[in-house]
Amino acid sequence: MKHLLRRFFSATTWLLLLSACPSELLADGYLYRLHLTDKAGSTYCELTERALQRRERQSVALDSTDLCVSPAYLAALAENGWQLVTRSRWLNTVVVRRADGGAIAAADFDALPFVSHVDTIDAPLPESGGDGLAAAVRLTSVARRSKWQLEEQTASATDGDNFRKPVIEVHGDALYNAGLRGEGMLIAVIDEAFSNLPNLPFLFDKVVGWYDCYAKPETDSDGIFGSGTHGTNVLSCMATDTAYGVWGTATDARYFIIRSEYAATETQLEEDMWVFAAEMADSIGADLINSSLGYHSFDNPATDHTWTQLGQNEVQVSRGAAIAASKGMLLCISAGNDRDQQWQKIGFPGDVADVFTVGAVTTDSVPSSFSSAGWTSPNVKPDVACRGTRSWVINAATGLPRTGSGTSFASPTMCGLMASLWGANPSLQPTELCRIVRESASSAAAPDSLMGYGMPDFAKALAVVNPELSLRGFLSDGDAICSRSASADDGARCYDLWGRPVGPSDKKGWQIVNGRMVMRRE
Numbered sequence: 001m002k003h004l005l006r007r008f009f010s011a012t013t014w015l016l017l018l019s020a021c022p023s024e025l026l027a028d029g030y031l032y033r034l035h036l037t038d039k040a041g042s043t044y045c046e047l048t049e050r051a052l053q054r055r056e057r058q059s060v061a062l063d064s065t066d067l068c069v070s071p072a073y074l075a076a077l078a079e080n081g082w083q084l085v086t087r088s089r090w091l092n093t094v095v096v097r098r099a100d101g102g103a104i105a106a107a108d109f110d111a112l113p114f115v116s117h118v119d120t121i122d123a124p125l126p127e128s129g130g131d132g133l134a135a136a137v138r139l140t141s142v143a144r145r146s147k148w149q150l151e152e153q154t155a156s157a158t159d160g161d162n163f164r165k166p167v168i169e170v171h172g173d174a175l176y177n178a179g180l181r182g183e184g185m186l187i188a189v190i191d192e193a194f195s196n197l198p199n200l201p202f203l204f205d206k207v208v209g210w211y212d213c214y215a216k217p218e219t220d221s222d223g224i225f226g227s228g229t230h231g232t233n234v235l236s237c238m239a240t241d242t243a244y245g246v247w248g249t250a251t252d253a254r255y256f257i258i259r260s261e262y263a264a265t266e267t268q269l270e271e272d273m274w275v276f277a278a279e280m281a282d283s284i285g286a287d288l289i290n291s292s293l294g295y296h297s298f299d300n301p302a303t304d305h306t307w308t309q310l311g312q313n314e315v316q317v318s319r320g321a322a323i324a325a326s327k328g329m330l331l332c333i334s335a336g337n338d339r340d341q342q343w344q345k346i347g348f349p350g351d352v353a354d355v356f357t358v359g360a361v362t363t364d365s366v367p368s369s370f371s372s373a374g375w376t377s378p379n380v381k382p383d384v385a386c387r388g389t390r391s392w393v394i395n396a397a398t399g400l401p402r403t404g405s406g407t408s409f410a411s412p413t414m415c416g417l418m419a420s421l422w423g424a425n426p427s428l429q430p431t432e433l434c435r436i437v438r439e440s441a442s443s444a445a446a447p448d449s450l451m452g453y454g455m456p457d458f459a460k461a462l463a464v465v466n467p468e469l470s471l472r473g474f475l476s477d478g479d480a481i482c483s484r485s486a487s488a489d490d491g492a493r494c495y496d497l498w499g500r501p502v503g504p505s506d507k508k509g510w511q512i513v514n515g516r517m518v519m520r521r522e
Contacts, residue, residue, distance in 0.1 A: 028101060028124055029097060029100070029102065030102065030104065030120065030123050031095055031096075031097050031122040031123075031267065031269055032096050032097065032104060032118055032119065032121065033093055033094070033095050033118065033119040033121050033268070034077075034094050034095075034096060034109070034115050034118055035117050035119075036069065036073055036092045036093065036094070036114055036116065037113070037114050037115070037116045038070070039064065039067045039068070039070050039092060040070050040072060040114070041071060041072050042067040042068045042069065042071070043067065043068060044062060044066050044068070045066060046283065047283050048284055049285075050186070050284065051283055051284060051285035052285075054287065054329075055327070055328060057427065058328030058429060060326070060327055065323060066089065069088075069089055069094060070114070073094075073114050074087075076112065077112075080108065080112075081098070081099065082097065082098060082104070083097050083098070084096060085269065085272075086213065086269075086272050086273055086276050087276070088275045088276060088320065089279060090275065090278075090319075090323045090324075091316065091320060093316070095269060101124075106118075120303075121267060121268035121269060121271075121272070121303060122267040122268065122269060122298075122299075122303065123303075163244060163247035163401065164245065164247050165363075166386065166387035166391055166392070166413055167247065167249060167417070169365065169386070169387060169455065170417065170457065170458055171456075171457050171458045171459040171460070172417045172420075172458045174458055174462055175417065175421060175424075175458055175462060176420075178469045180420040180423050180469070181250060181251050181252040181420055182238075182251065182416060182419040182423060183252035183253070183423060184423060185253040185288065185420075185422065185423060186208070186254050186255075186256060186286045186287050187253050187254070187255050187256070187287065187288045187289070187290060187416075187419055188277075188278075188280075188281035188284070188286035188288070188290075189234060189235055189238075189255055189256070189257045189258070189412075190260050190277045190278065190289060191230055191231035191235075191258070191259065191261060191292060192228040192230040192231050192259060192293075193223070193225065193228025193232075193259055193263070194224055194225055194232045194235065194259070194396075195225065195226060195227055195229040195231075195232050196225065196232065196396045197225055197231075197232050198225055200396070200399050202239075202241060202242050202399075203235055203236060203240065203394065206239045206251075206253070207257055208256055209257075210257045211224075211257075211259070211280060212224040213260050213273040213276060213277060224257070229396040229397075230261075230408065232394065233393040233394065233396065233404060233408070233409065234290065234393075234409065234411075234412045235255060235257065235412070236393050236394035237392075237409050237412035237413045237416065238251075238253065238255070238290070238413070238416035238419075239251060239253070239255060240394055244401055247392060248416060249412075249414075249415075249417045249419075249420060250415070250419040250420050253416070253420075256281065256286060258277040258281070260273040260274045260276070260277040265299055266297070266298045266299050267298055268298060268303050270293075270295065271295055271315070271316040271320075271348075272316060274293065274317050274320065275316060275319075275320030278320055278331075279320075281324070282327045286329060287330065287419065287422070288329060288330045288331070288332065288415055288422075289324065289329055289331045289332070290332045290411055290412045290415035291331070291332075291333055291411075292333075292407070292409070292411045293333075294335075294336040294349070294350055294372075295315075295317055295347055295348050295349075296343050296345075296347045305348060310351045311375075311378075311379075313352060317349045318348045318349040318351055320349070321349035321352045321354075321355050322349075322352050322353075322355075325354035326354070328429075330356060330418060330422070330430035330433065330434070331349075331352075331354075331356060332358055332411050332412070332414055332415035332418060333349055333352075333356065333357050333358070333411060334350065334357075334358055334407035334408050334410065334411035335350050335357050335359040335360070335371055335381075335385075335407045335410075335411075336350060336371075336407060337372065337406050337407055337408075338370070338372045339369065339370055339372050339373050340369055340370055344372065345373055346372045346381055346382065350372075350381065351381065353379050354431065356414070356434050357381050357452070358383065358385065358386065359374070359384070359410065359451055359452060360385060360387070360388020360389060360407045360409075360410040361385045361386060361387060361410075362387075363387070365455060367450040368388050368405070370405070370406070370407075371385070371388060371410075372407070373450060374449045374452065376448065376449055380452050381449070381452060382450075382451070383434065383438060383453060384414065384437065384452050384453050384455065384456050385410065385450075385451040385454065386410050386413055386414050386455060387410060387413065388406055388410035389405045390404075391404055391405065391406075391409035392404075393409055414456075417456075417458055418437065421458060421461055421462060421465055424462060424465045424466035424469050433465070436461050436464050436465060437456045437458070438453040439453075439464075440457040440460040440461040440464075441453040441454035441455055441457065442454030442455045
């Protein structure tokens with residue numbers, strides 16, 4: 001499979017973007033986010049035909065956020081000897097560093113009239129004691145990333161019903177029975193690495209392209225298909241269709257995977273990489289984004305976020321997510337796994353009003369102990385919840401099912417269901433689709449801060465989104481939908497879900513088929 005990005009963007013674009021080599025991107029040192037004043041001399045960034053069609057369908061016009069960062073300003077930064085790490089057209093920002101990782105004097109920034117202000121997003125930590133504060137904090141960073149857990153539980157081909165339970169709990173089987181499995185949808189998955197994915201064809205064959213924000217070779221152990229398994233686990237919640245039974249929630253969708261996360265460290269650079277990844281999803285024409293990532297605390301505590309910033313769209317990643325939603329994409333974001341940790345709350349960008357934030361529940365449909373807490377005013381977060389404790393995922397090493405826990409797995413389960421539901425009426429605005437699903441949920445009348453509007457009922461939602469397809473959603477493979485030919489004398493015939501005749505019937509408006517009353521389709 002060729003790298004799909006080469007079809008979408010010119011080589012010049014990517015050479016400008018990736019002006020720093022991988023070792024320079026990931027080295028310790030100072031990183032600066034520059035906020036630029038304008039976009040002098042810019043042109044519109046390239047959008048695929050698919051992206052333009054989505055914009056037209058969602059009535060989203062081109063605006064200044066679609067202009068590229070000024071080439072003249074990028075050239076001026078390079079003349080100063082600074083390396084470009086990443087940039088954002090939406091937020092008109094760039095991240096730069098010195099080649100040696102050293103500090104840049106404030107006077108050097110002041111000399112650039114097109115820089116409005118500067119954020120220091122990473123700085124070396126002071127050493128303290130024998131082990132060093134820096135090393136201790138970096139170990140804490142790795143521990144923070146391990147709050148989602150994979151459990152050892154064997155599975156066999158007889159476990160198909162067990163695999164489907166998380167979907168059935170929210171009546172997602174109604175979508176499957178109606179033939180809605182994500183066909184025609186392009187889902188961007190912004191995550192960590194996708195370990196061993198090329199060796200899992202039942203997943204990889206649904207991936208139309210990929211990109212590593214850190215420019216690591218695809219064969220590198222630290223690259224997009226390297227040692228990090230999180231992305232593969234997340235993708236499997238949506239895309240898996242194996243001999244064990246269909247249990248992915250959007251098995252007919254296509255996927256574009258992007259690594260924005262660097263597992264060894266936790267810095268605000270990952271927020272900038274996330275925003276760039278979301279811009280890429282927009283450019284290629286993705287319909288949905290799933291991101292089981294969230295931010296609040298970093299290796300350098302001086303750069304940590306605070307509760308007062310929640311819901312304000314002032315944090316870089318949240319500002320980017322808000323714009324992504326405004327471009328006609330539906331964003332599913334995990335609520336986070338911090339309720340039993342010091343932070344406790346939903347992270348960024350799950351705090352954004354216009355993203356669909358997903359919490360986790362247990363096998364008993366109660367909030368998972370780890371699922372981050374939200375709020376009920378001025379809006380409700382999380383939006384909804386679904387199974388996140390003992391969810392079935394694919395073991396990246398073996399390709400076999402195993403259980404895992406975390407909102408990381410609740411979010412893609414929900415994202416696939418949203419994609420499949422959207423296929424019943426692609427003309428719907430994402431905000432309208434989200435409203436319908438919220439109103440179908442178990443706690444819609446009294447939302448709370450742990451499950452939001454509750455566990456959705458996708459059978460109810462389908463009845464609103466597409467009433468005609470809704471009937472099929474209640475039928476099983478052996479049931480039928482009845483129809484009558486143009487001539488009443490011909491009587492009526494019943495057909496199963498695949499259009500195969502199952503025998504004659506009378507001319508009444510309703511039929512009992514396999515013990516169920518179904519409506520004749522005229």
